[in-house]
Amino acid sequence: MKRTAFFISDGTGITVEALGRSLLGQFEHTEFEYVIKPFIDSVEKADHLVSQINAVAELDGIRPVVIDTIVDVTVRTALKNANAFMLDIFSTFLAPLEEELGSASSYSVGKSHSIKEDDQVYKDRIDSVHFAIDNDDGGRTRHYDTADIILIGPSRSGKTPTCLYMALQFGIRAANYPLTEEDFDYGELPKALRQYKHKLYGLTIDPARLAAIRNERKPDSRYASIRQCDQEVTEAELLYQRFGIPYINTTHFSVEEISTRMMVEAGIERRASPK
Amino acid sequence: MKRTAFFISDGTGITVEALGRSLLGQFEHTEFEYVIKPFIDSVEKADHLVSQINAVAELDGIRPVVIDTIVDVTVRTALKNANAFMLDIFSTFLAPLEEELGSASSYSVGKSHSIKEDDQVYKDRIDSVHFAIDNDDGGRTRHYDTADIILIGPSRSGKTPTCLYMALQFGIRAANYPLTEEDFDYGELPKALRQYKHKLYGLTIDPARLAAIRNERKPDSRYASIRQCDQEVTEAELLYQRFGIPYINTTHFSVEEISTRMMVEAGIERRASPK
Numbered sequence: 001m002k003r004t005a006f007f008i009s010d011g012t013g014i015t016v017e018a019l020g021r022s023l024l025g026q027f028e029h030t031e032f033e034y035v036i037k038p039f040i041d042s043v044e045k046a047d048h049l050v051s052q053i054n055a056v057a058e059l060d061g062i063r064p065v066v067i068d069t070i071v072d073v074t075v076r077t078a079l080k081n082a083n084a085f086m087l088d089i090f091s092t093f094l095a096p097l098e099e100e101l102g103s104a105s106s107y108s109v110g111k112s113h114s115i116k117e118d119d120q121v122y123k124d125r126i127d128s129v130h131f132a133i134d135n136d137d138g139g140r141t142r143h144y145d146t147a148d149i150i151l152i153g154p155s156r157s158g159k160t161p162t163c164l165y166m167a168l169q170f171g172i173r174a175a176n177y178p179l180t181e182e183d184f185d186y187g188e189l190p191k192a193l194r195q196y197k198h199k200l201y202g203l204t205i206d207p208a209r210l211a212a213i214r215n216e217r218k219p220d221s222r223y224a225s226i227r228q229c230d231q232e233v234t235e236a237e238l239l240y241q242r243f244g245i246p247y248i249n250t251t252h253f254s255v256e257e258i259s260t261r262m263m264v265e266a267g268i269e270r271r272a273s274p275k
Numbered sequence: 276m277k278r279t280a281f282f283i284s285d286g287t288g289i290t291v292e293a294l295g296r297s298l299l300g301q302f303e304h305t306e307f308e309y310v311i312k313p314f315i316d317s318v319e320k321a322d323h324l325v326s327q328i329n330a331v332a333e334l335d336g337i338r339p340v341v342i343d344t345i346v347d348v349t350v351r352t353a354l355k356n357a358n359a360f361m362l363d364i365f366s367t368f369l370a371p372l373e374e375e376l377g378s379a380s381s382y383s384v385g386k387s388h389s390i391k392e393d394d395q396v397y398k399d400r401i402d403s404v405h406f407a408i409d410n411d412d413g414g415r416t417r418h419y420d421t422a423d424i425i426l427i428g429p430s431r432s433g434k435t436p437t438c439l440y441m442a443l444q445f446g447i448r449a450a451n452y453p454l455t456e457e458d459f460d461y462g463e464l465p466k467a468l469r470q471y472k473h474k475l476y477g478l479t480i481d482p483a484r485l486a487a488i489r490n491e492r493k494p495d496s497r498y499a500s501i502r503q504c505d506q507e508v509t510e511a512e513l514l515y516q517r518f519g520i521p522y523i524n525t526t527h528f529s530v531e532e533i534s535t536r537m538m539v540e541a542g543i544e545r546r547a548s549p550k
Contacts, residue, residue: 026365026369027378029378030376038539069294097340133408136408164443
């Protein structure tokens with residue numbers, strides 16, 4: 001039976017959605033329809049949402065699941081009128097935390113405040129995005145001295161999205177440099193990279209997957225042939241091994257996983273942590 | 276008194292960190308030091324982490340706060356040996372959910388599985404990243420027919436990071452086009468945009484903030500002068516109003532907030548939702 005789940009937040013809803021999906025994803029036998037409701041930050045909006053939830057309950061023939069991270073107690077109280085099974089993150093965890101920490105939370109004293117990032121931290125994130133774009137694909141190499149990490153790998157092995165994810169999510173300055181046939185022929189590290197060996201991180205990928213990705217871009221080209229992909233991947237891995245460059249196989253990993261795994265391995269601290 | 280908080284996950288740790296910061300951020304009077312521990316996916320790693328937590332407890336003179344989203348029950352049980360105040364997301368919420376849904380979770384039957392994104396959804400995200408880069412800054416306009424949204428606004432008002440965020444987080448195909456003095460002189464919508472009026476979304480920004488951002492890039496230039504910024508912002512807002520283009524002031528918003536607010540206003544559904 002289909003069940004509707006509402007993920008409700010007074011902010012962007014990104015955290016509650018991630019949490020909600022991960023919780024409800026544990027129930028294989030229930031088919032959920034997810035509805036995300038960000039910016040529910042007033043009693044009026046909550047009241048309106050209650051009507052929506054109740055209408056869905058009627059339509060589904062069963063009360064929806066509601067997971068919320070609303071901080072303001074009056075807004076949350078208004079939401080409680082809904083005909084729903086409610087999991088309220090803040091009220092669940094803040095009481096035990098208050099006891100442990102021996103102090104009242106802003107929440108419980110009715111002085112809720114949103115968690116604003118530090119301005120400098122936010123600036124780091126945005127600057128890192130521009131850094132990633134300006135130093136994408138080996139186009140420019142003269143700013144490598146200010147990079148936190150330089151990703152190398154064959155074309156379409158995942159360098160660009162990973163750099164951008166690290167920038168946006170963690171404020172990491174990540175450049176990337178494509179490894180091409182010329183680089184392999186040479187038998188040495190590309191000149192632009194030599195003095196930054198300690199910043200290099202290699203990407204590799206299953207050749208069949210790489211061929212599939214390249215085929216979407218340039219169908220039936222030499223570039224996309226399995227033979228070419230196989231050769232580039234083999235050469236890239238040899239290069240990583242020869243120069244002791246750490247590397248990761250991206251085939252089965254998302255940009256989130258690639259980024260965090262690389263950062264753990266390379267010992268790079270998260271500079272920013274968006275809400 | 277300083278208190279250490281560990282955010283622990285068997286995955287990337289992104290969700291538990293966001294949740295943990297938002298919970299502990301409600302306690303203004305406690306100074307936390309956050310430690311993020313991703314990929315704790317074996318009993319061995321959990322045991323090792325327990326030693327770390329206990330060492331920190333000794334050093335701090337007070338037990339740390341631990342918030343975790345580990346799914347596997349044996350790993351989580353190992354973690355329970357730590358001298359810490361533990362908030363366990365899964366054990367807290369899965370029991371009531373099991374009761375409400377009338378079925379056991381994979382978690383409780385010991386068959387935990389990570390929530391993998393659908394391959395197609397992931398592909399959409401990565402394709403959208405390449406789309407955003409290829410269609411950044413008005414460089415190319417011929418693919419606007421396949422864009423979900425086209426951001427317009429003065430240089431450095433936040434278009435590029437917002438497009439990339441929408442791509443990475445939500446799989447939205449977002450292009451962007453810079454509004455320049457020529458566009459304003461003309462008194463009409465730039466030619467490349469005319470047939471896509473329904474896809475346009477404007478950005479505006481406080482001129483003083485814009486000048487500060489531009490000054491970092493080109494100090495003391497005409498481009499960065501408050502007079503120039505003021506004029507461009509004024510003209511951009513006039514253009515939005517004249518052509519009935521929705522717009523948002525980015526001055527006090529993060530890319531997360533800009534993206535989600537725009538998507539709510541423009542009625543654009545989230546296509547992807549990373550874990």
